[in-house]
């Protein structure tokens with residue numbers, strides 16, 4: 001039954017969704033700006049190719065976007081929150097739609113609903129994909145968001161921002177009356193006003209409430225409309241008033257029960273506002289003390305509920321906090337008070353987004369420097385932010401790390417996207433586009449290259465015995481400023497991978513010198529990477545090199561961990577393989593095949 005009711009409630013809101021921009025209730029200026037932007041598209045590509053429609057839920061943002069498309073006779077491509085919206089999907093769907101013209105030259109409106117909700121905390125690829133698409137789109141794009149700050153500054157800089165506000169009650173009434181007329185329901189003016197006021201600016205809620213109240217009735221009077229109101233912010237403020245302004249415990253409790261806040265949330269509201277209310281100029285500190293006494297008792301019950309999972313005790317907690325706060329005043333406190341949202345939530349929200357940002361940057365640095373995110377966060381963030389002080393290196397750091405504008409702001413400690421930062425960001429994007437970043441990498445933030453000598457320039461498959469795992473850090477630490485710590489083994493592994501990457505690069509560069517070599521053995525390091533490399537590198541390379549013979553070697557040489565050639569030391573590792581080039585490889589040496597193998601290494605195939 002409840003389900004049926006919900007389904008039919010959805011129907012009226014859908015049924016009376018505005019067909020044209022004319023039908024959109026309220027927000028006249030926003031609608032005008034939106035239309036003007038679209039009209040510009042009819043003649044040419046406007047400077048701002050995308051708009052952001054933002055504002056609270058249920059006020060007609062999505063409806064306006066669809067209505068505009070209908071008014072303009074444009075096709076619509078929509079990616080809404082129920083679609084999987086990874087960077088790949090966004091690029092595939094929105095990107096391809098944005099980059100192509102339609103067959104008959106008409107426009108195609110690309111709508112990204114709930115755009116503030118696209119990325120997870122760690123992956124900002126979706127946002128980057130959107131900004132990339134906006135920059136080059138040949139089609140109009142509309143982003144829809146509740147929270148404009150949920151979009152990156154880069155995207156916001158590229159878009160025209162259009163704010164939709166809550167729909168006013170007096171604008172809702174005629175629209176609701178039309179719905180009643182269409183449905184053959186009589187509804188008194190007072191009843192309509194009551195519905196509109198209860199909705200708190202959310203027109204979708206107003207239609208849903210009207211439908212719920214009208215269900216099975218032909219006539220609606222104000223008595224038929226509940227006065228409880230919806231779960232909107234104003235309600236909690238009304239409840240605060242009832243608690244702090246009167247001593248009527250019953251009414252205060254009723255209003256608290258009518259809220260959709262759990263006692264765990266409500267306690268924060270009372271905690272925040274109790275001192276605001278009772279510590280006014282003429283306030284009584286005793287009232288605050290008594291009030292907090294009750295709150296602490298309520299808190300005890302909340303703790304017990306959590307511990308025993310017995311939610312029946314919530315009623316005691318509610319009673320203590322609500323009645324306690326109401327009755328603790330020794331005199332009335334008239335006058336307007338601006339009640340506040342719990343600052344604890346604000347603080348947590350603020351620090352959380354900052355923490356997310358910091359971790360996101362740290363993981364980019366980690367990826368780039370082959371360190372763990374944890375290590376980068378603790379040791380490298382400061383270093384990278386210092387590098388951003390110099391504009392030239394800042395561009396390269398930004399390009400190499402793939403930093404977003406707001407990440408640049410975070411690293412430079414800048415509160416807003418200054419012109420300088422925007423310039424750095426734009427240059428970095430240009431650099432990336434031109435593909436120059438690889439050659440422009442300054443050595444100081446490039447991944448350190450492992451020692452490469454002729455002995456190391458071939459690849460094989462190492463299997464390391466346990467003792468090697470405990471190899472002292474110092475062997476690899478020369479040329480590296482990282483302090484030894486609990487993450488040393490992790491760093492070691494990653495450095496090894498890096499070594500292989502660089503190894504491949506270096507092999508190419510030193511092709512000529514390799515021609516003179518005729519044997520090759522594996523670079524060896526600790527066990528995990530070795531396993532990985534066994535499958536990822538060796539077979540193909542071995543194939544290329546035509547290795548067919550094995551020779552047992554007893555010793556191996558190990559590269560400096562961070563790539564200082566001067567620090568190469570003979571390794572004590574045992575290598576289970578050996579490879580030697582076939583004669584044909586030796587013959588082909590002059591043809592430029594990559595093969596430079598040390599003779600003092602022992603590799604997997606030795607065994």
Ligand SMILES: Nc1ncnc2c1ncn2[C@@H]1O[C@H](COP(=O)(O)OP(=O)(O)OP(=O)(O)O)[C@@H](O)[C@H]1O
Nearest residue numbers: 013016017024025057058059060061062063203204
């Ligand atoms: N300003 C409005 N004019 C006319 N109808 C509206 C308006 N706002 C909301 N509605 C009604 O509410 C329904 C939902 O509106 P819509 O989806 O456009 O809201 P929204 O602002 O995009 O909300 P959300 O952010 O939750 O997507 C519509 O189908 C329509 O019936």
